[in-house]
Amino acid sequence: MYTRIFASSTNAFINTGDGLGMAARAGIPLEDMEFWQFHPTGVAGAGVLITEGVRGEGGILRNSAGERFMERYAPNAKDLASRDVVSRAMVTEINEGRGCGPHQDHVLLDITHLDPAVIMSKLPGIREISIKFAGVDPIKAPIPVVPTCHYQMGGIPTNYHGEVMVHGDKVPGFYAAGECACASVHGANRLGTNSLLDLLVFGKSSGNTMIDYIKAQPQELPPLAMQDVDRAPARVNRLDTQTNGVAVNDARTAMQRNMQTHCGVFRFKDLLSEGVDKITEVEKMVQQTEISDKSKVWNTARTEALELENLIEVAKATMISANARTESRGAHVRDDAPDTPEHPNGRDDQNWLKHTLWYRDGNRLEYKPVNMKPLSVETIALKTRSY
Ligand SMILES: Cc1cc2nc3c(=O)[nH]c(=O)nc-3n(C[C@H](O)[C@H](O)[C@H](O)COP(=O)(O)OP(=O)(O)OC[C@H]3O[C@@H](n4cnc5c(N)ncnc54)[C@H](O)[C@@H]3O)c2cc1C
Numbered sequence: 166m167y168t169r170i171f172a173s174s175t176n177a178f179i180n181t182g183d184g185l186g187m188a189a190r191a192g193i194p195l196e197d198m199e200f201w202q203f204h205p206t207g208v209a210g211a212g213v214l215i216t217e218g219v220r221g222e223g224g225i226l227r228n229s230a231g232e233r234f235m236e237r238y239a240p241n242a243k244d245l246a247s248r249d250v251v252s253r254a255m256v257t258e259i260n261e262g263r264g265c266g267p268h269q270d271h272v273l274l275d276i277t278h279l280d281p282a283v284i285m286s287k288l289p290g291i292r293e294i295s296i297k298f299a300g301v302d303p304i305k306a307p308i309p310v311v312p313t314c315h316y317q318m319g320g321i322p323t324n325y326h327g328e329v330m331v332h333g334d335k336v337p338g339f340y341a342a343g344e345c346a347c348a349s350v351h352g353a354n355r356l357g358t359n360s361l362l363d364l365l366v367f368g369k370s371s372g373n374t375m376i377d378y379i380k381a382q383p384q385e386l387p388p389l390a391m392q393d394v395d396r397a398p399a400r401v402n403r404l405d406t407q408t409n410g411v412a413v414n415d416a417r418t419a420m421q422r423n424m425q426t427h428c429g430v431f432r433f434k435d436l437l438s439e440g441v442d443k444i445t446e447v448e449k450m451v452q453q454t455e456i457s458d459k460s461k462v463w464n465t466a467r468t469e470a471l472e473l474e475n476l477i478e479v480a481k482a483t484m485i486s487a488n489a490r491t492e493s494r495g496a497h498v499r500d501d502a503p504d505t506p507e508h509p510n511g512r513d514d515q516n517w518l519k520h521t522l523w524y525r526d527g528n529r530l531e532y533k534p535v536n537m538k539p540l541s542v543e544t545i546a547l548k549t550r551s552y
Contacts, residue, residue: 166344168201168314170480172425175204175214175315179472184345186475188321189482193331193339194522194531196347197319198479199487199497202355203430205251207313209271211298215310217357219291220244222283224276226255227307228263234272239552246552249354249430249496252312256430259311266309273307312430317479318355318496319486320347322522327371338378342371349520349536353495404470410455413470420447420473420480428487434501437488444477444484451477482523489530492517509549518547 167182168174185195205226206215220226226244228234238254239246246254255272264270276284281304284292288303295301295308321341322330325348329339342348343363350362427440451473456466493502493511502511519532537544 167317167476167479170420170424170476170483171201171314171429172421173207173212173311173313175207175212175313181472182345182475182479183472184341185321185482186478188329188341189478189525192524192526193321193329193336194524195319195479195482196322196522197349197353197486197520198317198482198523199490199521200318200353200495201314201483202248202316202318202496203252203312204248204315205255205312206274206308206310207315208294208298209266209309209311212313213294213298214313214315215274215291215294215308217245217248219274219276219288219308222276222287223279224274225278226251226310227273227275228258229265229269230263232263234258234263242552247354247550248315248357249498250552252430253498255310255312271309271311274303274310275307276303277305277307316355316360317344318347318351318353319521320345322520323348323367323371325367325370326374327367328374340371340375342367353497400471400474401467404454404456404467405459407453407455410453411450413454413456413466413473416447416450416454417469417473417476419450420444420477423447424480424483428484430498432487432497432499434491434499437484437499440484441488444481448477448481478525481525481528485528486521486523486530490517490521512547514547 166176166180167185168176169178169180170182189195204214206217206219207213208215224244225233226235233243235243235246235251235254239250244251258264258272259270262269265273276288284304292303295303299309301308323341323346324330327340327342327346327348329336329341344360346363346367348363348367350367351359423440423443427436427443454470454473456470458464458466487497490497491499491502492508492513493499494517498511502508502513504510518535520535522531522533523529524531
């Protein structure tokens, strides 16, 4: 989990993409980084997740006029349409002036019509979150919500054994599983609950492969290359000697604001290309961060500075990959690639049915084909998503 590159996120503060940062610095490409899932219902202002279960129990999204607006966007599934569809509908309502609150910057999730006994027995945690983070008891009043970044479909490229793959070759002894990995089981848009595949299926598979690899190694460890040993503390040394630098919080805030504005739920051609320039500027800030506390033990300021160096790799990969993909697909939706009969859902399969690979070195992009041949079942043909 590493949605902390965005200003609004469901993830914990520690979710800073450390694995991806390390892989990128080691020359491993990051795959499909343009595909981020926004969850529709984060508490406005806090980002904390309000589960789909609330809408599953009958919760209704309303705009400032009290209208159940999802009836217009997804007449059949309504409030239970998929996350990206609901998120985009909410942002459209807000952008078109039908948002709620003094700044018209959120919509409302209404469960006041539910029996309080149902809320107390089935959604007690949500009631607590709403009271703590929004100051609203959902038994009495609707919860203010906005889309908030939740999950990354891409990551470190792996095969289904968890082995990291570059140009079709295994990187010996390097494995990734979980949200940091891209075994590409979710394509451009994950279904809720499917992290279980990342964790249980590919976690176990990676573990088994690692055991086999370790058993096949000689007892003696190979000698350590001294240039790698010397390289390791370089970032810490830079932080310890930086003067006239940038505050970590300023650089992180600039990154998060840029990502939210230039590469959020909806993507706009001009904003994306401006975003590439801006994130390059933020990278320069990150290269000059300075910490005032140089103490050696449990120094959280140093940890945060190092974590930011990982986040910025994730942010650059995202912005540059998203700017390059000039179609809409899954969670990546651009204004200049609308839904038309020739390009259903804005997809351009002829040119863009392919995976993005972003390399840190020179922000280089490469592409690789999508594997459309499952091992043991028939492939499912691409088709238009509709609700
Ligand atoms: C609020 C919320 C609700 C969700 N609900 C669902 C759901 O209902 N269904 C579903 O399928 N998915 C859900 N997800 C998504 C799912 O939880 C995540 O995709 C999944 O937990 C990711 O697991 P992971 O092991 O890859 O990463 P993590 O759970 O983030 O684990 C990474 C671990 O690495 C450790 N770590 C981090 N940095 C370092 C470092 N530098 N050195 C050493 N260790 C480090 C962390 O402490 C952590 O223990 C939800 C996510 C959120 C945020």
